[in-house]
Amino acid sequence: MPDIADKRLSSVDRAYGAIKDMVIAYRFKPGERINEVELAKRLEVSRTPLREALNRLVSEGFLSFIGGRGFFCREFKPREIYELYQLRAVLEVAAARMASEQATDEEVDELERFLDETGPDDGQRTSEEMVALDEAFHNHIMRFARNAEMRNLLNNLNDRIRFFRWIDMDSRRQRTQNEHRNILDAIRCREPERAAALMQGHIGRRLDEITSGIKEGYSRIYLSSAGID
Amino acid sequence: MPDIADKRLSSVDRAYGAIKDMVIAYRFKPGERINEVELAKRLEVSRTPLREALNRLVSEGFLSFIGGRGFFCREFKPREIYELYQLRAVLEVAAARMASEQATDEEVDELERFLDETGPDDGQRTSEEMVALDEAFHNHIMRFARNAEMRNLLNNLNDRIRFFRWIDMDSRRQRTQNEHRNILDAIRCREPERAAALMQGHIGRRLDEITSGIKEGYSRIYLSSAGID
């Protein structure tokens, strides 16, 4: 996470990081218009670098833009979240298959140690922490797949759906660890199809439940953005 | 393709479209530094909207950026092209599977008519035309998959690898049509796994041959950009 006040960074980078964090944390309401002058004042940059950062965030799917009207926090229609999850599943299933073929034994051992150290859940963790650990596991797998483009894309998707993963994390604390261990075992045994099938089950099975989860997500979004400002 | 001179479009949009077309057509050499003042003059916009467009193109993978030094045409290392192809294969294999489950019978018929009308190759087509038809077929499949995020991503990937698809199109004019018909048949029969396997073969088999093709691609890039200006 880039420091917003770090003067070594360019104004564009500072604005970019700050706004992205704000979008991820739902400090903007979905569909809310972004006032450039006000935001520029808040971030202590001028509108020129601010708009460069906003343009980048539009390309990355965090904001939308309507000519003549300005920039908006992107909306999260249930269908869109569903599609993001679906793409994430496609990517991660492929990554599991590729990891089974390309991960080194050392990498597999390292990931197993990670699982040993971080689990099982003692019941004290927040949803945020659980998601972070979950993400870390999946990022390991993706690194084993040796494809930087896919890795960047997964990072982008994770940033965009993180909030909604909080919601359904509660219901599967226990199962997650076991499923992760099974996936890792398939990779260790060099069984791409089994790894892919397990990953498909691990992510894909939740797809149907997501639509309902989004409603709860929305209520939390409005709560949090109302409570902070 | 947006008209560069269309004054109804904003300066940012005009610059964005023009630069993207230039990158796709390799009017910049890989790694070439982009002079903002000169490019702004050529496109008849000021540096402010130009830089907004350049920032968008960085996020979309068409350009790179180094703070303090400026914008550069992205380089195409063999490894990167390989990874883009690989991601494309992952996406399209998933799309074939999803299309088998979700395409309507009418859509399948429509795509079959498209194949009837555009093939077989009479030997008169250029590589560019062949790639355009190939892309159109694959875009149909992707539309059947009902995922806008994946569709956008595929469009982005196609724009970024189009040049290299010209190179290996020559060698497989005939086979392409047959493979397309087989894939469509699997979708029609609602056999997701067969569709996926055929798509995997159709795209994935070429992955190994790509690295060598890139060298030829590079020579064409330098020829074309030298010849036009």
Add this chain to the structure above:
DNA sequence: GGACACTGCATTGTATACAGATTGGAAATT
């Protein structure tokens, strides 16, 4: 009472100015 036009304010779109960083090349030094 409701629809519509008008007007002033707020906001975006773009050009330009200028400060600071970078680069390439000439001159000086080893």
Add this chain to the structure above:
DNA sequence: AATTTCCAATCTGTATACAATGCAGTGTCC
């Protein structure tokens, strides 16, 4: 001859100004 230093020209990074567009609130007309 090769390397380094320094300087001027060039280029990027950012702020600001102003024009153009959109928006909301008011009043008017039907």
